[in-house]
Amino acid sequence: MNGYWNKILHVNLSDRTTRVEEPGDRFFRRYAGGRGFIAHYLLKHVPKGADPLGPDNILVFAPGVITGAPVPGAGRHSVGAKSPLTGGFGESESGGYWGAELKRAGWDAIVVHGVSQAPVYLWINDGAVELRDAAHLWGRVTGDVEAAILAELGDPRIRVAQIGPAGENLVRFACIANDLNEVAGRTGMGAVMGSKRLKAIAVRGRSAVKLADQPGLLAIAKWVSSTMDEKHRSFHEFGTGAAMQGKSLEGGMPVLNYRLGASDTVARVDAIAVRDQVRVKMTSCYSCSVRCKKVIHIEQKEEAAREASETIYKGRAKVGVDPLGRYRVDPRYGGPEYESLAALGVNLGLDDLIAICKSNEMCNYLGMDTVSLGATLAWAMECFEKGVLTLDDTGGVPLSFHDADGVVKLVEMIAYRRGVGDLLAEGSRAAARRIGRGSEAFLTTVKGLEMAMHDPRHMPIMRASYLLAPTGGDHMRQTGNRNGLRNQVGLCHFLAYDDDQTLAILKTVTGWDVTPEELVTTAHRGLTLARLFNLREGFGRADDRLPARFSDPLPKHAGLTRELQDTIVTDYYVEQGWDGGTGVPTAETICALELEEDAAHAG
Amino acid sequence: MTTVTVTFFADLRRFLPRGADGPQRYTVREGATLADLLAAIGVGPDAELTAAVDGELARPDTPLRDGADVMLLSPMEGG
Numbered sequence: 001m002n003g004y005w006n007k008i009l010h011v012n013l014s015d016r017t018t019r020v021e022e023p024g025d026r027f028f029r030r031y032a033g034g035r036g037f038i039a040h041y042l043l044k045h046v047p048k049g050a051d052p053l054g055p056d057n058i059l060v061f062a063p064g065v066i067t068g069a070p071v072p073g074a075g076r077h078s079v080g081a082k083s084p085l086t087g088g089f090g091e092s093e094s095g096g097y098w099g100a101e102l103k104r105a106g107w108d109a110i111v112v113h114g115v116s117q118a119p120v121y122l123w124i125n126d127g128a129v130e131l132r133d134a135a136h137l138w139g140r141v142t143g144d145v146e147a148a149i150l151a152e153l154g155d156p157r158i159r160v161a162q163i164g165p166a167g168e169n170l171v172r173f174a175c176i177a178n179d180l181n182e183v184a185g186r187t188g189m190g191a192v193m194g195s196k197r198l199k200a201i202a203v204r205g206r207s208a209v210k211l212a213d214q215p216g217l218l219a220i221a222k223w224v225s226s227t228m229d230e231k232h233r234s235f236h237e238f239g240t241g242a243a244m245q246g247k248s249l250e251g252g253m254p255v256l257n258y259r260l261g262a263s264d265t266v267a268r269v270d271a272i273a274v275r276d277q278v279r280v281k282m283t284s285c286y287s288c289s290v291r292c293k294k295v296i297h298i299e300q301k302e303e304a305a306r307e308a309s310e311t312i313y314k315g316r317a318k319v320g321v322d323p324l325g326r327y328r329v330d331p332r333y334g335g336p337e338y339e340s341l342a343a344l345g346v347n348l349g350l351d352d353l354i355a356i357c358k359s360n361e362m363c364n365y366l367g368m369d370t371v372s373l374g375a376t377l378a379w380a381m382e383c384f385e386k387g388v389l390t391l392d393d394t395g396g397v398p399l400s401f402h403d404a405d406g407v408v409k410l411v412e413m414i415a416y417r418r419g420v421g422d423l424l425a426e427g428s429r430a431a432a433r434r435i436g437r438g439s440e441a442f443l444t445t446v447k448g449l450e451m452a453m454h455d456p457r458h459m460p461i462m463r464a465s466y467l468l469a470p471t472g473g474d475h476m477r478q479t480g481n482r483n484g485l486r487n488q489v490g491l492c493h494f495l496a497y498d499d500d501q502t503l504a505i506l507k508t509v510t511g512w513d514v515t516p517e518e519l520v521t522t523a524h525r526g527l528t529l530a531r532l533f534n535l536r537e538g539f540g541r542a543d544d545r546l547p548a549r550f551s552d553p554l555p556k557h558a559g560l561t562r563e564l565q566d567t568i569v570t571d572y573y574v575e576q577g578w579d580g581g582t583g584v585p586t587a588e589t590i591c592a593l594e595l596e597e598d599a600a601h602a603g
Numbered sequence: 604m605t606t607v608t609v610t611f612f613a614d615l616r617r618f619l620p621r622g623a624d625g626p627q628r629y630t631v632r633e634g635a636t637l638a639d640l641l642a643a644i645g646v647g648p649d650a651e652l653t654a655a656v657d658g659e660l661a662r663p664d665t666p667l668r669d670g671a672d673v674m675l676l677s678p679m680e681g682g
Contacts, residue, residue: 229617229621230617231617233614233616233617234613234614234615234616234617234677237616238613242612242613242616243612243613243614243676243677245612245674245676246612246613246652246653246674246676246677249653249655249660249674249676250653250660272612
């Protein structure tokens with residue numbers, strides 16, 4: 001048995017019991033991890049119509065069979081549950097070290113059931129599992145919590161996944177942060193964790209993941225290092241966000257709630273500006289030589305910045321300074337990636353890089369998804385601009401585009417559900433339903449999930465992703481075989497492995513005699529399982545549609561007609577082996593994917 | 604001859620000369636187009652990129668003037 005341990009940990013918070021499931025080789029080869037595990041367990045354990053924030057929902061932490069192997073890109077894990085933001089299949093991926101640490105502790109996944117009476121955290125020390133009191137951690141931000149847990153347990157190598165105050169306050173787009181600067185951001189998994197009063201999962205593992213062919217895997221790892229300039233240079237130098245000027249030039253940049261495709265000020269807030277003004281270093285995920293994660297550090301005063309540059313970074317990096325003396329940004333929380341620069345910046349009409357970095361840092365330490373938060377603010381600001389929301393509605397708080405300091409204040413109001421923040425904490429679709437008045441016209445959600453910062457009018461490849469991703473407005477092209485497979489096995493989408501290399505990684509880790517056709521089937525299986533869950537929860541073809549905003553043209557791109565969207569949807573249904581009219585997986589497809597048992601839970 | 608300044612963004616930076624950073628100067632024949640410049644840099648005709656000349660979106664047949672600023676950008680990325 002290589003790549004996995006055949007051990008799934010089930011934790012019931014209601015009665016504080018744990019049990020170990022050993023599902024066998026066939027289970028791992030069939031589902032692989034990530035979405036496959038999550039959809040399987042959601043169908044099996046969550047009753048139809050369950051309240052996402054109630055005791056019947058489960059929360060699944062799911063690395064894949066590759067996660068934890070010593071090869072670049074193998075630091076991924078997914079978190080899934082029924083989403084409190086969409087009411088459907090909820091799932092989000094994260095990088096960093098936590099998922100690999102869980103594997104190194106001897107666990108392939110964690111399924112959390114029930115609700116704790118009082119705040120707790122889970123401590124996994126290799127095979128030992130313990131629920132510990134978290135009353136002293138409740139209400140605290142992520143940096144404080146991680147420091148407290150490491151001190152309490154006495155091991156600085158412990159990895160922590162946790163919620164911030166936003167998750168405790170059931171903000172419907174609350175995230176789960178791990179390693180402080182990585183987040184499973186999308187679909188509100190942090191709110192589910194908060195509803196269970198599970199503050200954190202601390203993990204320490206000391207066993208290397210077993211490999212079928214270590215020399216073969218190391219050869220692939222060396223390929224990444226030796227081709228860095230050719231294959232990963234931009235990620236290595238900038239992370240994401242270095243292409244924003246190109247996107248704007250092409251007229252595809254989300255600006256002012258997706259109404260414009262370009263902004264003259266993009267260059268003030270892109271990853272190049274980040275590098276030049278506030279970035280102190282790049283850092284990596286588990287076992288990855290690409291090192292695509294920005295770390296920024298900003299001080300309020302020039303003197304403090306100079307001192308930090310000399311003492312912390314030994315003169316090798318220049319700490320940024322806020323010329324207005326407003327904000328300090330803590331390097332423990334990493335730095336903004338493209339989605340955050342766009343969602344908290346350009347789409348809100350902002351060119352204030354310091355304030356954008358502050359909002360991003362706050363989202364990390366308070367525990368919120370920057371995409372949904374930014375898009376919800378953009379929706380609210382357009383409502384305010386058009387008089388649909390007034391100062392009477394907002395308690396006197398203006399919701400204005402171009403107001404960077406206002407956004408910083410709103411981030412905190414949402415996390416703590418203060419004032420208008422309570423409405424916005426529901427996410428834009430629920431907020432629009434609550435206030436009505438035509439505000440639905442300004443939504444940028446699919447299935448209730450705010451779309452990411454890639455305009456499908458500009459990028460054809462995003463159309464199927466947004467229309468058909470089981471999570472909703474998801475930009476990660478999770479509808480495709482390549483990304484679908486990587487999600488399940490636990491391999492980063494940013495690594496430039498071709499299909500043969502992905503196959504080779506899977507073979508060298510697991511020893512499986514796997515074929516390209518089987519990999520396609522694995523991805524189809526995961527997508528079909530998630531589809532079955534969504535259908536069971538009441539989603540259908542009518543939900544596979546872009547919001548009205550995207551029927552409008554951009555200056556450089558045509559709007560997307562209903563007919564065009566219908567064609568994309570039908571073609572995809574047929575390609576997946578689902579009914580071309582309804583999107584219901586056919587009996588033949590269920591049989592071919594060997595999903596009869598799972599489908600029995602979908603009725 | 605026509606000398607232009609080329610800035611490589613994001614993934615297009617893989618076409619920077621080894622060890623180089625920042626804008627690069629290239630000299631092409633008078634009357635050369637963007638396609639000629641790309642060929643001189645070594646960017647294949649099927650490369651996915653967005654190009655701008657003096658701040659305006661450019662096509663392969665866009666002519667280059669002496670002193671032009673050329674931007675080579677990728678419009679695609681995750682995040």
